[in-house]
Amino acid sequence: MNNEHNPVAQLVTDLQQKWLKEVGPYPHLQWVRWIIKSDQARLYEGFLKLESTPHGAIPDIPVVLLTPFENSKIHSKSLLKDWIENFEKDKNTQDKITKGQLQFTWDAQYFKKELAQEDVNYDVLLMALLKSFQEALPNPENHLVLALFPYTVQSPVDYKVWMDTLLKIGFPVKTRLMVFDYTPENYLEALQLKYNDVCKSLLVSLDLEGAMKKIAMTGDPNDPEIQFRQCMLEMGSSVSKNNRSRLHQWGQKGIEVTQKTGNKTSFATAHTVYAGMLFNFKEFDTIDKLLVQALTIGKQALASGDQTAKAIVLQTYGFMASSQQLQKKLEEAADLFCKQAEVAITFQMPQQALAAYITAYTLAKKKLKKRYKEIVQIAYEFGITLTAEDLKTSSINVIALEYYNFSDKKNRFKIDEFMSRLEDNHWKEKLEAEQEAFKTGSIA
Numbered sequence: 001m002n003n004e005h006n007p008v009a010q011l012v013t014d015l016q017q018k019w020l021k022e023v024g025p026y027p028h029l030q031w032v033r034w035i036i037k038s039d040q041a042r043l044y045e046g047f048l049k050l051e052s053t054p055h056g057a058i059p060d061i062p063v064v065l066l067t068p069f070e071n072s073k074i075h076s077k078s079l080l081k082d083w084i085e086n087f088e089k090d091k092n093t094q095d096k097i098t099k100g101q102l103q104f105t106w107d108a109q110y111f112k113k114e115l116a117q118e119d120v121n122y123d124v125l126l127m128a129l130l131k132s133f134q135e136a137l138p139n140p141e142n143h144l145v146l147a148l149f150p151y152t153v154q155s156p157v158d159y160k161v162w163m164d165t166l167l168k169i170g171f172p173v174k175t176r177l178m179v180f181d182y183t184p185e186n187y188l189e190a191l192q193l194k195y196n197d198v199c200k201s202l203l204v205s206l207d208l209e210g211a212m213k214k215i216a217m218t219g220d221p222n223d224p225e226i227q228f229r230q231c232m233l234e235m236g237s238s239v240s241k242n243n244r245s246r247l248h249q250w251g252q253k254g255i256e257v258t259q260k261t262g263n264k265t266s267f268a269t270a271h272t273v274y275a276g277m278l279f280n281f282k283e284f285d286t287i288d289k290l291l292v293q294a295l296t297i298g299k300q301a302l303a304s305g306d307q308t309a310k311a312i313v314l315q316t317y318g319f320m321a322s323s324q325q326l327q328k329k330l331e332e333a334a335d336l337f338c339k340q341a342e343v344a345i346t347f348q349m350p351q352q353a354l355a356a357y358i359t360a361y362t363l364a365k366k367k368l369k370k371r372y373k374e375i376v377q378i379a380y381e382f383g384i385t386l387t388a389e390d391l392k393t394s395s396i397n398v399i400a401l402e403y404y405n406f407s408d409k410k411n412r413f414k415i416d417e418f419m420s421r422l423e424d425n426h427w428k429e430k431l432e433a434e435q436e437a438f439k440t441g442s443i444a
Helices: 007-022 038-051 075-089 091-098 108-116 122-136 156-169 189-194 208-216 224-240 244-261 264-281 284-303 309-326 330-346 350-364 369-383 388-392 396-406 409-422 427-440
Strands: 031-036 061-065 144-148 175-182 199-202
Touching: 007 038, 007 199, 031 038, 031 189, 038 061, 038 175, 061 075, 075 091, 075 108, 075 122, 075 156, 108 122, 122 144, 122 156, 122 175, 156 175, 156 189, 189 199, 224 244, 224 264, 244 264, 264 284, 264 309, 284 309, 309 330, 309 350, 330 350, 330 369, 350 369, 350 396, 369 396, 396 409, 396 427, 409 427
Parallel strands: 031 175, 031 199, 061 144, 144 175
Antiparallel strands: none
C-alpha cells in the first residue's frame, strides 16, 4: 500500500526513518528506548510486527517478546524460555530450515539444557543466547535486536534494576535491547543518563488521532459503516470538548444510521458506544436506558445466528455493571458482573469469565462480605475446570489465593494441592510478593 494514501502507514514509516537515522549508523548502541504515549502503544506494536517480516525497513533483525515482567530475578529466565519456545513453534522458519531454504544453524537444545541446571546465572545465559543467535544469522553483519513489549510490568523500579544488570554485563557485539518507556513518567530515564555512551532514546511526534480520523473517513461517504465511524469520532470529539449536547446529537445520529442498515449487531453497538461516551457526564438515566436497549437488540442478533454479537453483548453487561457501581449500587453491580461472567461461559470465553468474576468479588469485598465469598468460590470452582492450556494464561492463581485466605484447613489443603501441581509449591509466596510489588507501583 502506498504510504501517501495511508496515514497510519506513514507514521510507521516515520518510526522506521528515526531508527535508520539515529540507531542504524551507530553499531556501539546497546540499549534503545522509544519514549511513547500510552495511547500510541498499538502503533508501536504494528511497527514491531512489520519489522518482524520481510517487509521491514530497518536492517536490524528484531525478535519481539511480550513476556510479562514479574521481577528482576526471574525475568531473564522467562525470556529464555519464551525465546526457545517461540523459535521451536515457528513452523514457517522450521520448515524453511528443514527444506534447506534458510541457512540457520542454532543449537536451541543447549540453552534448554542450561535452563534446567541449578545455580545458573540467567542474565549471563541470556547474553550467551543473544550472541549465539546473532552469529547464526544468515547475514552475520546484521544486528540482532531483542525488542521487549511486556503486557505487564509489576514494578517499574525492578524492571529498571533488571536492565541495569544487563547493561553492567554488556551486550554482545551486534546485539541490542529495544524497550519502550512512557511519557511523562520516563521510568527508565536514569538508565539513559547512567549508560549514555551506549544508550539512545527516541521520541517521535505522532498525530495518531488525526491519522485514525483520516483512515476512518476513507471510503464512500454514503456507506453506513463510514457514517457510523464519523459518528463515533464526533462523539469522542464532543467528550473531549465537554460538549454534552453535541454528544447527544452525534449519538442519536449513530443510532439512526445503524438502524437503517438492518444489522442488529451494529445497531446494538451504536447504543452501547453512545452510552459509554455518556459516562463522562454521569447521565445515568440515559445510560441505563441505552444499555437495556443495546442488550435487547444484541440478544436478538444472537438469536438470528449472528455470532459477532457476542462481543457487544458481553461489553454491554460490563457497562451495565459499571453504571450501577458508579451509582453506588454495589450489590446490583456485582450481580451484573457475575451475569457477564456466566454469559462469557456460555460463549466459551473462559478468560473473560474469570476477569468478570474477579471484578465482581473485588467490588463486593469490603461491604458485601457474604456475597464476596460466594463469588470467589464460584470463580474458583469454575476456574479449576479449565483445560491445562487455558489455565496457563488464566488468572486462577489470583482467585485461588483469594479463596485460600478465607477457607478452612480442609479447603486450603485442596487449593494448595491444586496450585502446587499447576505451578509449584511456592505459588502462594510468589503471588503475594507480586501483589506487594504491584501495590508499590506498576505499569501495564
